[in-house]
Amino acid sequence: xxxxxxxxxxxxLTFLVLILFVFxxxxxxxxxxxxxxxxxxxxxxxxxxxxxxxxLFRDYIYKPSPLxxxxxxxxxxxxxxxxxxxxxxxxxxxxxxxxQLFIMCFLMxxxxxxxxxxxxxxxxxILGGYIVFIGVLYNFLSGNSFTQTVERFVIGTIDPNELxxxxxxxxxxxxxxxxxxxxxxxxxxxxxxxxxxxxIVFFTGSRTGLVLLFISLIYVFFLSETSKKFKIIKVSCIxxxxxxxxxxxxxxxxxxxxxxxxxxxxxxxINSGQFGNREYIWKGGIDLFLKNPMLGIGVGTxxxxxxxxxxxxxxxxNTFLSILVEQGIIGFSIYLSIFLGIFISSTKLLKENxxxxxxxxxxxxxxxxxxxxxxxxxxxxxxxxxxxxxxVKRSDIG
Numbered sequence: 001x002x003x004x005x006x007x008x009x010x011x012x013l014t015f016l017v018l019i020l021f022v023f024x025x026x027x028x029x030x031x032x033x034x035x036x037x038x039x040x041x042x043x044x045x046x047x048x049x050x051x052x053x054x055x056l057f058r059d060y061i062y063k064p065s066p067l068x069x070x071x072x073x074x075x076x077x078x079x080x081x082x083x084x085x086x087x088x089x090x091x092x093x094x095x096x097x098x099x100q101l102f103i104m105c106f107l108m109x110x111x112x113x114x115x116x117x118x119x120x121x122x123x124x125x126i127l128g129g130y131i132v133f134i135g136v137l138y139n140f141l142s143g144n145s146f147t148q149t150v151e152r153f154v155i156g157t158i159d160p161n162e163l164x165x166x167x168x169x170x171x172x173x174x175x176x177x178x179x180x181x182x183x184x185x186x187x188x189x190x191x192x193x194x195x196x197x198x199x200i201v202f203f204t205g206s207r208t209g210l211v212l213l214f215i216s217l218i219y220v221f222f223l224s225e226t227s228k229k230f231k232i233i234k235v236s237c238i239x240x241x242x243x244x245x246x247x248x249x250x251x252x253x254x255x256x257x258x259x260x261x262x263x264x265x266x267x268x269x270i271n272s273g274q275f276g277n278r279e280y281i282w283k284g285g286i287d288l289f290l291k292n293p294m295l296g297i298g299v300g301t302x303x304x305x306x307x308x309x310x311x312x313x314x315x316x317x318n319t320f321l322s323i324l325v326e327q328g329i330i331g332f333s334i335y336l337s338i339f340l341g342i343f344i345s346s347t348k349l350l351k352e353n354x355x356x357x358x359x360x361x362x363x364x365x366x367x368x369x370x371x372x373x374x375x376x377x378x379x380x381x382x383x384x385x386x387x388x389x390x391x392v393k394r395s396d397i398g
Contacts (some may be wrong), residue, residue, distance in 0.1 A: 007057055014054040017047045018111055019124045025378050026166045030135065030156035036291040040377065044104060051107045061110055067341045067387045068109055071380075074334045075102045078299040078327055085298025086305055094300030097375050104377065105384050112388045115396060119180045121385070122173045126193055129170040132163065133196045136203050146204075153203040164201055165367035166378055171197050171216035172306025172359045175224040176352075194220055208370050212363050223355040278317045278370065284309035286315055289325045296328030300375075319368035319379075337375075338383065339365060345390045353393045357386055 021043040028040035055061060064072070067224055075098050085091035112118060128268075135155030146152040146160060154163050172195035194217065201209040252391055284306050291297060302322050303313045316322035324332040339361055346357035364382055373379045 006250065010050070010054045010057055012351045014047070014050050014111060015117065015120075016107070017043060017050055018119060021047050022121050022381065023124040023128045025125065025381060026132045026156075026170075026378065027135065027155060029158060035238070044100075044377075047107065048103060051111060055107075055110060062113065065387060066391070067338065067345060068105070070338045070341055071105055071383065071387070072102065074331065075099075077331050077334055081296055081298045081327055081331070084292070084295055085301060087298065087301045090300045090304060091298040094375060096187065098299065101375070101377065101380050102294050105380055108381070108384045109388060112384075113392070115392055117383075118392060119177065119388055123178055123181060123186060123190075126170050126174050126177065127165050128188060130189065130196070132167055133200055136163075136200055139201050141173050152205045159371070160204035160206040161208045161367070161370050162373075164204055164206040164212060165363070165371065166248075167197050167200050168209060168212045168216050168367070169360060169363055169378075169382060170226070171213070172219040172363075173355055175220045176356050179352075180225075208367060212367050215359060215363055215366070219355060219359040223359065224352065280310055281306065281314050281317055282321060285318070285325050289321075292328060294328045294330060296324070296326045296331055299326050302372075304327055315372040317370055317372060319371060319373045322372050323374055342383075342390065345394075346386075348397075349390065349393050350397070353389070359388065360386060385390065 012211040021040060024040040024043055028038050031039045078098055079095050082088060082091050082095060112121065132155050136153050139155065140153040144153070146154045146157075152160050154160055157247070171194050177190045178187055181190065198213060201213050212314055274320075285302070287309050288297065288302070288305055302325050303315050305325075306316075307313050316325065320332070320335075323335050327335075342357060346354045349357065360382065364379065367373075370377065
């Protein structure tokens with residue numbers, strides 16, 4: 001009996017640390033502890049040790065699903081690229097980062113084993129999003145802009161597009177949670193989360209964020225199972241309010257705001273092919289890709305090698321291009337197969353759950369089109385959420 005009690009305590013402590021880790025993901029680089037680093041890294045390190053101890057105590061592990069195997073193959077292929085890397089020191093450093101990411105993925109796969117756990121972690125992520133909103137709102141009211149030339153407000157030094165992606169990932173989750181959370185307070189937070197996410201998009205002036213927000217709201221208003229009878233009313237009210245605001249303030253205020261001018265330039269950016277002055281990086285990246293199209297130049301080396309093509313060190317600002325250049329067609333195909341597998345596997349879920357998986361996957365794919373994200377925790381946590389969500393929900397169906 002004593003052993004069982006200790007086991008339960010260790011299990012609860014392990015999951016509590018996982019909750020704190022997920023809670024801190026949205027604002028991981030904002031708060032740092034001297035000599036220890038970012039707070040999410042602190043939670044991640046603690047999670048590693050307590051989870052390993054817990055798994056040893058549990059004395060069994062769950063069999064990896066086919067989707068998880070694809071994730072493992074992707075990281076293994078990146079490690080093998082050390083053999084032909086153009087900068088082995090940089091690649092070795094990235095391999096160490098990838099090893100940490102894979103261990104994180106493995107532990108999450110082992111620790112999240114039922115719908116209740118998933119619901120709690122989803123809610124934890126939403127609460128983390130509110131920390132972001134408070135920080136952005138504070139900077140907005142204080143006039144602390146991310147850039148000197150255009151008023152764009154973030155928290156800490158997080159890139160506006162990255163900030164929007166992490167926050168908007170929570171929009172479909174907040175709608176989904178309304179069917180599974182009994183707490184009135186939490187449901188109030190979940191209902192208002194899309195509104196606060198919308199405000200963050202306008203505070204940051206992220207055009208990518210605006211597109212992602214539109215996709216997420218399609219799920220909230222038309223695809224989720226919550227509040228069906230109120231959907232038409234909600235959509236109608238929002239459209240009417242937006243129409244009134246746009247009509248009344250178009251000439252006097254809206255078009256004079258820098259961020260609104262950025263939003264109205266979306267079509268111009270697409271037609272010109274500039275995408276925020278990233279086109280020269282992407283053209284150089286394509287030339288760099290041709291250097292070793294099948295195998296790539298080695299993980300982590302893009303910013304170093306691109307200097308020979310564009311005259312300066314730059315990240316790809318596109319996860320797909322970054323993977324294609326660094327890991328070649330083989331690595332790129334493995335990466336895409338993960339998402340293809342997620343799409344296919346989700347078709348066996350209930351329609352509500354399938355739509356949730358699809359929308360989050362689309363948000364991730366489109367959101368990383370202007371970000372170099374293949375080495376970031378938030379990407380792989382999201383992928384693992386989807387993989388475990390599919391596994392658990394398919395098990396619930398039987």
